[in-house]
Amino acid sequence: MNEAVVQNPAAAGSSSWKQWLGIAFLVYLLLVAVGMIGSGFKLAAGPQAKELFEFASNPITALVIGVLATALIQSSSTVTSIIVGLVAGGMPVEIAIPMVMGANIGTTVTNTIVSLGMVRQGDDFKRAFAAATIHDFFNVLSVIIFLPLEVMFGVLEKMGAYLATLLVGGESMSVKGFNFIKPLVKPPLNLLKETFHGIGLSDLIVGVALIVLGITFIFFVITAIGKILKVIMVGKAKDILHNAVGRGPISGITSGTLITVLVQSSSTTTSLIVPLAGSGVFNLRQVYPFTLGANIGTTITALLAATAITGVNAIFALQIALIHFLYNLIGVLVIYTIPPLRDIPIRAAELLSTLAQRNKLYVAGYMLLVFVIIPLILIGTSELLF
Amino acid sequence: MSDIQTHKQALEAKIGELETKLAGLKAELQKEVETEQHDAIDQLDFHYSDLDSTFSSLKEFLDVLREDFRKTFS
Numbered sequence: 001m002n003e004a005v006v007q008n009p010a011a012a013g014s015s016s017w018k019q020w021l022g023i024a025f026l027v028y029l030l031l032v033a034v035g036m037i038g039s040g041f042k043l044a045a046g047p048q049a050k051e052l053f054e055f056a057s058n059p060i061t062a063l064v065i066g067v068l069a070t071a072l073i074q075s076s077s078t079v080t081s082i083i084v085g086l087v088a089g090g091m092p093v094e095i096a097i098p099m100v101m102g103a104n105i106g107t108t109v110t111n112t113i114v115s116l117g118m119v120r121q122g123d124d125f126k127r128a129f130a131a132a133t134i135h136d137f138f139n140v141l142s143v144i145i146f147l148p149l150e151v152m153f154g155v156l157e158k159m160g161a162y163l164a165t166l167l168v169g170g171e172s173m174s175v176k177g178f179n180f181i182k183p184l185v186k187p188p189l190n191l192l193k194e195t196f197h198g199i200g201l202s203d204l205i206v207g208v209a210l211i212v213l214g215i216t217f218i219f220f221v222i223t224a225i226g227k228i229l230k231v232i233m234v235g236k237a238k239d240i241l242h243n244a245v246g247r248g249p250i251s252g253i254t255s256g257t258l259i260t261v262l263v264q265s266s267s268t269t270t271s272l273i274v275p276l277a278g279s280g281v282f283n284l285r286q287v288y289p290f291t292l293g294a295n296i297g298t299t300i301t302a303l304l305a306a307t308a309i310t311g312v313n314a315i316f317a318l319q320i321a322l323i324h325f326l327y328n329l330i331g332v333l334v335i336y337t338i339p340p341l342r343d344i345p346i347r348a349a350e351l352l353s354t355l356a357q358r359n360k361l362y363v364a365g366y367m368l369l370v371f372v373i374i375p376l377i378l379i380g381t382s383e384l385l386f
Numbered sequence: 387m388s389d390i391q392t393h394k395q396a397l398e399a400k401i402g403e404l405e406t407k408l409a410g411l412k413a414e415l416q417k418e419v420e421t422e423q424h425d426a427i428d429q430l431d432f433h434y435s436d437l438d439s440t441f442s443s444l445k446e447f448l449d450v451l452r453e454d455f456r457k458t459f460s
Contacts (some may be wrong), residue, residue, distance in 0.1 A: 067402055074440075110440075117443035119450045241427045246420045275433040281419075281426040360447065360454045 005035045019119075019232050020311055023225060024157045028184065030221045031308035034085045036214030038309055038317070039193065042091020051299040053091045059098040060382030064375040065101020065237070071371050076107035077265055077301035080324055081257050082215055084302050088309040088317040089211075093157055096320045100302075101143050101327065106293060108136040109371065110267035114274045119360065121278070128278030129363070130353035135270050136370065137345035142331040145341075147256065160323035164315050167322075182310045218234025226265045233262045237272070249289040253332065256293020266298035284346060292332045299325040 045052050046155035056062040070079045080103055087096050115132035118125040150156050192213075195204040237259045260269045275285045299321070306314075306321035335341045355362040373377050 113440050113443050116447035117439060119447045230434060234434060237426050238430050240429070242424055245423045246416065272430060272433055276426055279426060281422050359458060360451045361458060363447070364451055
């Protein structure tokens with residue numbers, strides 16, 4: 001196949017050009033879809049939108065919603081983009097923060113499933129499973145540290161608000177006149193609204209239809225972007241990984257970030273690392289920084305989605321996107337630079353993978369515990385706390 | 387110069403020599419590890435298909451899980 005590409009570079013160039021055009025169109029659709037959710041909530045709920053999200057005002061409930069939604073959809077980019085849309089529609093930022101934290105945990109299920117494909121391969125499975133679950137343990141540890149701090153002091157919320165104000169001057173992004181996205185996104189949104197209203201639908205029904213369409217669009221668009229980018233970015237991803245070999249953890253984190261930005265999917269980056277670790281060529285300490293970089297790189301999608309939002313809630317949409325970025329960046333800085341904290345995910349992943357190699361019931365137990373039993377217990381007990 | 391001092395100097399020279407040799411071997415090993423890692427990265431295309439095999443991964447796992455369940459509880 002490579003030979004064919006070499007023999008016909010003009011055809012390859014044309015194909016790549018078409019793929020990039022496709023990506024640009026899909027990104028545009030993503031922005032429209034995020035705008036649809038925001039507009040939908042404004043139409044359907046108006047000023048009462050905040051009350052709609054009361055059910056998730058308990059941070060543990062919001063966290064669990066983030067975990068489960070991402071585990072089911074298997075894409076944190078999709079979930080965080082939807083969260084940006086919900087914030088634009090009136091969901092309070094303090095409810096969105098635990099959801100974003102939960103999305104980090106939920107996305108880890110993908111690479112764990114990839115590692116299960118090596119279940120009959122003895123030591124390879126042990127190494128692959130450890131490389132997959134180190135991401136889980138890091139993200140769980142990060143939530144254990146930062147969620148209580150956030151509930152008590154609202155540090156991330158304040159930092160996000162400060163940065164968002166700094167970037168857009170405390171008013172809606174459109175007011176500043178720098179937002180070139182608005183004139184691009186508004187026409188299809190208005191067209192949709194006018195079409196729905198034209199057939200005699202009420203504001204409530206139009207709003208709900210926009211929300212449903214927006215969520216569906218985001219899901220399909222991000223899946224399509226991921227599939228195309230996987231194909232066109234494989235060469236670039238290889239170059240980045242080649243450059244990181246033998247250069248230490250900072251280079252590993254940077255590479256993980258860059259690859260995730262390029263493929264727009266943290267689970268693609270972390271899943272690619274799994275077979276490399278499984279073969280024993282990369283050890284657990286070497287793959288660890290790549291997975292952390294994936295956490296940082298994945299925040300680009302929500303930041304991009306936030307640029308689609310206009311109006312009074314635009315600043316809050318940008319705030320939650322920035323919080324997503326800050327949370328992941330600070331998480332890496334704090335946990336990875338403090339050796340006792342840094343070692344917790346490594347030891348936990350090593351222990352679990354040793355048990356998993358002995359008996360696969362440990363794997364099933366672990367997945368049930370993290371994605372079903374603990375969330376249910378947390379929701380139950382948190383109702384007493386909050 | 388006493389015999390002890392001569393012996394000490396000889397040992398120090400030997401340690402220095404071994405340390406240089408050890409550093410050389412470590413560098414050689416590191417180079418081999420890195421070559422192996424570069425080769426594995428070159429094979430990355432083959433792993434891309436694994437990302438779309440969620441269902442077969444889970445099916446494979448459930449088969450093994452069933453076997454382990456039987457072994458543990460029978």
